[in-house]
Amino acid sequence: MNTNLLPTHSRLLGEHWVLWYDISNSYSVVTKEFKFVLEAYFKAKTKAEFFNILSSDFDDTDIDKLHQRISDYLQQCNILSTLPILKPTILEVTKRRVLKKYKFKDKTIQVYFSSESVSKIIHPALAQYYNTTSNVVDVTFDIHLKDEFLYLFKDEELISCVPMQEYHKTQGKFIMLLLCALHDKEEGDWIGTLHGSTITDGNSSILFVGKSGKGKSTLCALLAQNGLDLLADDVSPLLSEDQHLYYNPSAISIKAGAFNLLKPIVTNFNKLPIVEFNKTKGQLKYIPSLKPKKEHYPCGAIVSVNYQAESETKLEQISAKLILETLIEDSWLSPKSKHAEQFLNWLETKQLYQITYSNTNSVTSEIKKLFKLHQNA
Amino acid sequence: MKKENNSDKITRKEAISKMGKYAAITAVGTFVILNPLKSQAQSPPSPGGPVFPGLED
Numbered sequence: 001m002n003t004n005l006l007p008t009h010s011r012l013l014g015e016h017w018v019l020w021y022d023i024s025n026s027y028s029v030v031t032k033e034f035k036f037v038l039e040a041y042f043k044a045k046t047k048a049e050f051f052n053i054l055s056s057d058f059d060d061t062d063i064d065k066l067h068q069r070i071s072d073y074l075q076q077c078n079i080l081s082t083l084p085i086l087k088p089t090i091l092e093v094t095k096r097r098v099l100k101k102y103k104f105k106d107k108t109i110q111v112y113f114s115s116e117s118v119s120k121i122i123h124p125a126l127a128q129y130y131n132t133t134s135n136v137v138d139v140t141f142d143i144h145l146k147d148e149f150l151y152l153f154k155d156e157e158l159i160s161c162v163p164m165q166e167y168h169k170t171q172g173k174f175i176m177l178l179l180c181a182l183h184d185k186e187e188g189d190w191i192g193t194l195h196g197s198t199i200t201d202g203n204s205s206i207l208f209v210g211k212s213g214k215g216k217s218t219l220c221a222l223l224a225q226n227g228l229d230l231l232a233d234d235v236s237p238l239l240s241e242d243q244h245l246y247y248n249p250s251a252i253s254i255k256a257g258a259f260n261l262l263k264p265i266v267t268n269f270n271k272l273p274i275v276e277f278n279k280t281k282g283q284l285k286y287i288p289s290l291k292p293k294k295e296h297y298p299c300g301a302i303v304s305v306n307y308q309a310e311s312e313t314k315l316e317q318i319s320a321k322l323i324l325e326t327l328i329e330d331s332w333l334s335p336k337s338k339h340a341e342q343f344l345n346w347l348e349t350k351q352l353y354q355i356t357y358s359n360t361n362s363v364t365s366e367i368k369k370l371f372k373l374h375q376n377a
Numbered sequence: 378m379k380k381e382n383n384s385d386k387i388t389r390k391e392a393i394s395k396m397g398k399y400a401a402i403t404a405v406g407t408f409v410i411l412n413p414l415k416s417q418a419q420s421p422p423s424p425g426g427p428v429f430p431g432l433e434d
Contacts (some may be wrong), residue, residue: 030408037405066405076410083415117433145434160416164432172418193417212420234420324411333413
């Protein structure tokens, strides 16, 4: 059969195979039985041969269905992944109405926004680095709104253009460029930016994942108040060179629903400004935290977060399938084959858990125990 | 001589063992295809779709 459609990388993680397809940059999670039939499909030169290989295990009508199913599956896995082409656009200097400068350890960046309103998509998360005194600037960004599109420029070169409703893409691209500037990297050096928040104990790190509203950021805010450090909130960058997770300077973003839980725990919580982005999203607060000692740490475990009111704290091991289903579709993962292989290697060495919690004290002690467990492993 | 590592090969016995024909065809149907984001993004505005942001020029 058509071996051009073969997955480039295959890895058995727990009870499931994870297959990676180069042309689409897609990850497919399949059962062992599915993998067996897929191998038969590629081994067979003709449909008759496929029937022969499977005839002792399946009825003829089922083999016919399987052939069709595998063929449809492979088509879905081999859809070419493309990026939209950017229309050349020249930066309009007259739109530089608001300037914010941020000073990091050895880098200063400046961002021109076309209005105060547009600055809200970036500034509150970086406010702790806001600095008006820096004169030497390493990188200049521009974020302008024009005809309901958001334009992002780096050193006057257009990087992205998205409809204003998709401003989270501008935020994500900006963070990627900021990470490259701060860590002296190129976009091609990263395996991906994982959708999750990372906490470190100074030796290793734990990546917390979960769909929006599951309490990742709330848990990280809690842990950051209890002797652990925040390495990254919402976007956790994974570098190819050492496969470590890196520091993301964005403050923890907390939705109004978690204000009451964090008020007694976070120092000066009431004094943190409320950012009102729009009526539907509601109010947000950004909790700044101390930078960890190092810029990057190896990751020991991935924990899927599940906040449930009035639940007992429970830490349990979960499958790679569940972690991948939570993580992949909200993460950017490099389309390079080498990076996809590294991602699978990286995942293979991680302990995978789910934590269900509502009690802030017991969840903190459970996570600290987990750090100790990995230190001693 | 280098020993061949067969740990990532699946055997027929392993795949179909303890399964009847009906169960086997059901299990074969179980797969998911996950596509990462094509470019970097932060969490979307809210679960359930994009929300019009209160941005002004």
